[in-house]
Amino acid sequence: QVQLVESGGGLVQAGGSLRLSCAASGRTFSTGAMGWFRQAPGKELEFLAGIKWSGDTYYADFVKGRCTISRDNTKNTVIMQMNTLKPEDTAVYYCAARSGTGVFIAASQYDYWGQGTQVTVFS
Numbered sequence: 003q004v005q006l007v008e009s010g011g012g013l014v015q016a017g018g019s020l021r022l023s024c025a026a027s028g029r030t031f032s033t034g035a036m037g038w039f040r041q042a043p044g045k046e047l048e049f050l051a052g053i054k055w056s057g058d059t060y061y062a063d064f065v066k067g068r069c070t071i072s073r074d075n076t077k078n079t080v081i082m083q084m085n086t087l088k089p090e091d092t093a094v095y096y097c098a099a100r101s102g103t104g105v106f107i108a109a110s111q112y113d114y115w116g117q118g119t120q121v122t123v124f125s
Contacts, residue, residue, distance in 0.1 A: 004114040011119030019085045024097030026078040040093035052105030087123045094118040
């Protein structure tokens with residue numbers, strides 16, 4: 003079993019930045035891919051970014067240039083830096099992990115999920 007705990011969410015003014023962290027514990031696997039998703043009120047869960055153990059990264063088109071994902075395999079931690087935040091970025095942000103090595107856009111491909119952290123962007 004793997005436990006994922008997100009942190010770093012909060013209230014931020016439009017144009018600002020946030021650094022979201024995801025700490026993995028339990029039966030961790032350094033070769034698995036990890037990703038960040040978000041869900042806004044009334045909307046479906048959507049993929050933001052993913053990263054392989056190797057460090058290869060993948061981003062949804064709408065966050066490219068504003069978002070950077072990184073991981074520290076020695077600390078079982080994944081970080082997502084988000085810049086130039088907009089009110090439409092308001093959502094609950096989730097960290098996810100999978101035992102496989104590939105990054106997938108589909109949430110169903112991920113085996114473990116964190117409890118989520120709220121991000122609210124005000125103008």
